[in-house]
Each structure stands twice: as structure tokens, then as C-alpha cells.
Amino acid sequence: MLIEFVLTLLLATASVFAANFVGVGSRLLQLPVGLILLIAIRLVTYSLLALVQLTQFANLIFYVALLAICGFGIWHWRKQLRLTDFALAAAVSVISVAQVWVLGVFPPKHGDSLYILAMAEKLSTGAGPAGFNNSNAIKRGFAYPAMLSISEPGTYYAAFTFFNFACLLLLAFWLVKALTKTLNQRQVTLVFAGLTVAAFTSAMGLRLMVYINGHLMFGLAILAAVSVILLSRQRGSLDRAGLFILLACQIVLTTSRPEGVAFAVLVALPILEQRILKPLLVATLIALPMLSFTIWLVIFDSYLLESIPLGAVTLLALGVIGGVITSLPFVGRLLKHSTTIAIATFGLLLLAVTALAPEQMAGGFAAQAVNLFGLGGDWGFTFWILLAVIAISAGTIKQVSELALMLKLGLLFALASFSSKLADAGQSGTISIGRVAWQDSLNRMWIHFVMLFLVIAVVAFATQLQKGKTVSKLEL
């Protein structure tokens, strides 16, 4: 327990400093943004070491990186530092460690979780990832086991999952507060607290806080990317902090889930369609997901590469060519409505498959309806209340462009999730979008977006309640 506490405190403190380095001043935001940056650092350092088969030093190097960030931060801000700057980080660390090691709250057993634990424990020994070359390993992702493995050899970092949840909650609270600065903050906080309690008291809502899987990490990166999108829309530019956060989100998204590479590109679209970036940055936002994905497959010695002619070279070439083409001026003009086009594409794909296999698709849609609204997926009444509040506040959402954009992104992510589920089932030659069960992968994918819908509901309802017609400008 003591080792996990020290590790969590170190991770939390380094998160605060890392966020400060990129220019994030908000205390609520520092912990979640810093964590995303540190996960990206862990993935990059681990991958580089795996490429030269030196993974036995991966944990040591990550600890040194954390200490170096803290050390440099203390030296750099030595005159401004106050202990209260780290009060939140310390509190989150204590709660995260205590919930597992004092209260003994352990996650539900699930086949995926067990596989991830086995991976994490193996990685923690420094053995390297090359043995995890089957489809199961790829489906379970790389980022989350890599973070769980920053533990003592042969164990996993048990407090990390709740720490991740706490960061997601802080990020959502920051976004709500930042968008409602002009409103009565006491009332906004009450609305946020009420809806959070209502949403996260269902079996799934409680389970996701400690559930061993990459969903929470994916959800954290999704909400952070949405925040950057809103920031860039409001300012008409993307500053250094926003860019760093977005790039880190892309790395985390790509390596958290097999469909993450597509989501990493999707979160870049709303920014690309603004045409505010230089060509090199445009190319980077398109190429980085493919680069991250390829490195993941290479270091895992994945069988997927065997099924692609020239393997990694082809994937890398696709990323680079895609990036270069996207950065061309005339293509940039075509990207103007890319988010809408992406929504239409996923929608048409689902319609086409429904036309081809109406029975399977109808069954799948019915299963998802039962999962979300019929208690089949253990979500209780979470989506009922979120939907009800969003429906009540529909007038405000329509008027406020930021809320409309967030809802549009929620729709995009939902349709993309349906499509990725189709692709997953398609690998085994079947057409399916899920079944009635909490373990159903599409049912679990709602963990990625539930916090986004909660933020939309709270901001829209609070704004409507106080007769607001706009939201505040975001400041990091």
C-alpha cells in the first residue's frame, strides 16, 4: 500500500507540473491534463525501449522521468510554489489508494480484465510485449496495461483505475465550471453534483470507477480532446497547450483501444475544418495516429502486420501520405464540413448494413436499447435522466453553438462506436452490433462518452435555468 501511495503521489505531482509546463494554469484541469501527458510519455518511452529490446528499463526510466519533471518543476517555480497547489493531487492520491487498499474495493471479474491483469503483470517484470501477439492482446489495448504495469515486478498498479476516474471527474467539473463562469456557481455546482450522483449510482456507473479495462482512459482522452476542440472554436486558433493536449490525446486514444486510431483522427476533424493550422501540423494530426498504431503493432509483434502487404511500411506510408494529402490547400477546403460528412458516412454505413441484414441489425439495435434504457446493460436510469435533461434543455443547446457542437461530437462518437462494433464482429464473419449484457463491448463503450453527455446536460440545464444565452470562453 505504501509503495502504491508514493507512486500515486509522484504521478499526481508530476501531472500537476507537466500540465504547468504546457501552460495549463487551472488547478482542476492540471491533474487530468497532466495525467494524459504522462501516459503519452510512458507510451513513447516504453515503445522506444521495446523497439531496442530494453523494456527491462522501462519502469525505471518512467520513474526517473516523473522525478525529473517534479524536480525541474520545483526548481523552476521555486518562488511561486505553495503546498496548496498540490492539495487536490494529494487528496485524489489518498482516495485512490484508500479505496483499494483500505476499503478493499476491487473490480468485478471479467475475462477482459483478467487478460489485462495478466498483460500488466507480465509487462511489469520487464519481459517485453512481443509475446502478446494475438488478437486478444490487440483488442485489450496497450496504453492501459502499460500504465498498470508501472508497479512492482509481477504486480499491477491497483490504484490507477480509480485515479483515472477521479481525473475524468475533475476534467468534467472543470469544463462545466469553465463554460458557466457567468452563472451562479453555487447552483451550477449543485446541478453538477446532483446529475453526477444520479448518473454514477447505477451498477455500471459504480462499476466503471474501478473496472479493469481501457474505457476510462479512452473517456478521459475523448473529453480532453473535446475541450481542446471547444477552445479552438472559441479562439479561432490552437495554442501550444491545446496542441500538446490534442497530440497526447491522439496517442492515448490510438493505443487504448483497437478502434482508437479512427477516433484519434475523428477528434482532429473539427479542428482541421477550421483551417487554422499550418500544413505541417495538419499532416501531423493525421499521421500521428497511424504512427502510434504502427509502433504498437510492431512492438507487440502483432499478427495483424502479417496480413498487410509490407506490414508496418504500408501503415506508415498510409499515415504519411494521408497527412501530406490532407495538408494540401485544396484538400483543406474540402475538409470544411468533415465532421458532418463523417457523421453522414457512419450513418449511411449503418443504414446499408441494416438493409443487407435487417434481422441481425434490428436485434442489435434492440439489444442496445435494452442495455441503455431497459436495465439490460446495468446502466440503471443513467441514460434516462441524461436524455431527459438534454431534451428539456434542447432550446438552449440549439442556441449555444458550443453545446450544439458537443452534442454533434457525441453523435459522431456514438455512430463511430456502432461502426467499430460492426467491424469487430465482421472479423469473424458475422454481422452484429451487440447483445444484452453489461459485458457487451458496445455497452461498455458508452463509458467513453457518458461524461461528455453529462457535461452537455449540466451546462445546458444550468444555462437554461439562469436564462443564459451563451457560455463562457474557456481558459486553461
Added chain:
Amino acid sequence: MGLKLNLSVALFTSACAVVAAANMFEARYNPPISIFQPVQTSQQLITEKHWWHGAPLVIESYFGSTDIANLGNFSNGGLEFESSMLYAAGLGELDVVNPPLDYPGSVIAPGGKLQTYEMQITCPHSDSGMCNLLLAYDPEATKPSATVLVKTGVSDFILLDAKHIDQLAGN
């Protein structure tokens, strides 16, 4: 105006509290989180076995007589696996070339009679030709008392008796 606003917020939070109560009432039938003494079970119990590509995996004396009695609690003489009984992960794509009876999902013949069987396991995606399998068992599992689930491929499972892990051929 202020009073009306406060009233609206109070009504909203009350509605949220009602939903939370309904959620928790519904969740009590399906406890989402196991609360027990913190132990890192997989760390304590996990073991690692290797065998070479194509080597037969022979499992004998599948369950002892005591365990047969336990198996009586399972329906239709077959053994349905549940994720709550598992603590194992197959590393390396495993194909069962010579599947046992009632495979997948059940390795016990109808009537619950034990079988001795042999199966051939290959690892088509392993460059080294060596299959790598992590085995462990879950001490929380209720029935049978000591079982191990071995994952063979993407979605199929076979139950092994933990007592006989060491009898895996080709270690």
C-alpha cells in the same frame, strides 16, 4: 427570481436523488463491485507454462471424485464456464486441432463422466513456435473448487483442474 431559481435547483437535485435511489435499488440485485480483503490474487496464483508448437497437451484424471459431486450442480452434465471463475489468459494464438468432447464450453461428456483426452495445440502467430500460456485460478470461485480456465484462441475456453497443471506435457 433568486428564490424561484433556488427552488428550481432544489427540485432538480431532488429529482436526481430519486434517480440515484432508483439506481441503487436496481443495482442491489447486481452488486457491481466485489468488496473483499484486498489481495492481488492473480499475482499470488499466476504461473507460467510453455510448450512447443505441436506438442500434445495431455490432461488426465480430470476432476477428482469430490469435484464430480460439485459438478452435479451444473446443468445438463456439461460444464458452463463463467467469467467469475476465471483467472487465466492465453498468450499467443492457440488453436485446438483435436477438440475434446462437447467443445467449446464444455469438456465433460454428457452424464458428467470424466474423460481423458489429448489435444494438439498450435500457435500459428508465434514466430518462435513457442506457445506461452499464463495460468492461474481464482480462489473466489465457488464451483468447482479449484479450476483454471485456459483460453484457447479468441473466444473458446477449456476448464482445467488446477491440481493437474503440472501434468501439462512438453513443459
